[in-house]
Amino acid sequence: MPDLSSLQVVGTKAAEESRLESRKPSRKPIDWTNLGLGAALQLFEVTTLGQPFEVIKTHLAANRNDTLLEAVRKLYARGGLAAFWTGLVPWAWIEAATKGAVLLLTQTETTFYAQHVMGLSPGWSAAVGGMAGGVCQAYTTMGFCTFMKTVEVTRSRSGPGKDMSTWQVAFDILKRDGIAGMYRGVNAVALRQLTNWGSRFGLSRATEWIFRRNDPERALTTSERLASSVIGGALACWNQPIEVIRVEMQSAMKREDWPQNRPVNMWSVARWIYQRNGIRGFYRGVTPRIGLSVYLTSVMVFGGDQLKERVAARREARRLQRESSASSSSAA
Template structure:
């Protein structure tokens, strides 16, 4: 009798390790400083090529909601030729591009790991990571960078049109302090949290669709590119927040425009002036911007990493 009891008591002890080993181990993704530097370099390249023209067109249309894409292109070119499409590039877009990727990667990776440890699926963990990373971006570097970029695009009709960017930034800081340079940051934070939350979440769902029944299959470059592009394009559903952000930061003056704008008063003003469709002005160039950024980060990043990996392998095995 005692032997039977002793034998039965050993069964749970033997089964426990098997149950523990059956549970997949959740590993935290290490932060690679080389990847952060690579991301900063690629994003700086992206914004210095087609990224800033997309940004300028998108911002102009959001601030001047009666202008079509054709009209926007003509007005932008009339302001300064080809250089008109690069207003706000130096230094503000460069500062933003070289910093926001690292902030996003660090914050989203940490939140993603904590969410998966807490038992959330990869899709939910990606969404939470994107939301947290987007908020961190807004309140560290993107707030004042987007403000100054918008000033550059919209100030041609204001009294500050002949002042340098640095002078405008100094004057704003003298009048309103850090708060003035971060005008509209609440809209930026909402845009970034919904943008990256949607992008990460939708991209993960799309990846799952591509994998089908084999959840461990490694995706091809084209599949990863398509997943990111779909996530980026569909994440533009939050364009109303972008239009509100631009209006809050715009230097364009109007007699009926409230002096002190917040999220609600800005939304009310846009609706009164342009109706519901006014909230989606500039969405087409924004989708183009998102797809171009995805191409640069996925194709560009993978190609450069593969090149350096091959160089490193060749150095390690010179006789191979």
């Protein structure tokens, strides 16, 4: 006859294991629709106001003695309104169609694990997710696209090569410098994206928490969500020095006073910018970048949340409809 005390111990252990198992977070299935949503949102953003902000910001970061008004005038003189969309086709479109998808997918998955496996708060989880998404963007899809957009904005439109198409410019760089040449400054891009999206998502979620105050379960209003995205986007521009260094590393402008035989890395470029322009040089282009960041964050964070909720609601509606149809058939 089995020992009752042994059976009780076995039963207790089984119950404890079952309880611990139930507390483990189930792996969130990858939602592949995030790829399509991210790409669509990013394409919309860059085709509307995103690229003009990007072009003005890049011009100011490369031409650090120009004012904002001078930058607008010079760009318009280069090609009218179309000049503000320089680099849109194909580089900005390629970048947008890929980096938006990478961002939303990586950010969503990383945020889940940071919160439910690592035990981080929602705000810190969002920040970690944004940092992971930003780094993945830089090394997978953004490297050569960001480089070519900067080349198109900063290259001379007079003299030799002025009539070269953007494809000819790209092939010339590939022939001269290889693949590495197309990814010049990619580490600066990665650092910028890491701090960009870590700040944008983290600060946006932190602002949402402030709006909720002592009621963490309260649903935010549309205006509160939008305000959170705007605040997060604007405050994320604290890393403008990284962006100026990145633009200088990828610029096609000829610098006659660049010291010969000096290695081109983030540190050497930062020292050179400081020697020529001082601290203020690191913040050239910050005004249009704030506009870009607010617009981009509003589209990707606020717009992304709205679209994901709509997709989830439609899925739930379809599931309920299928269940209703199945129960009606069985009843008949």
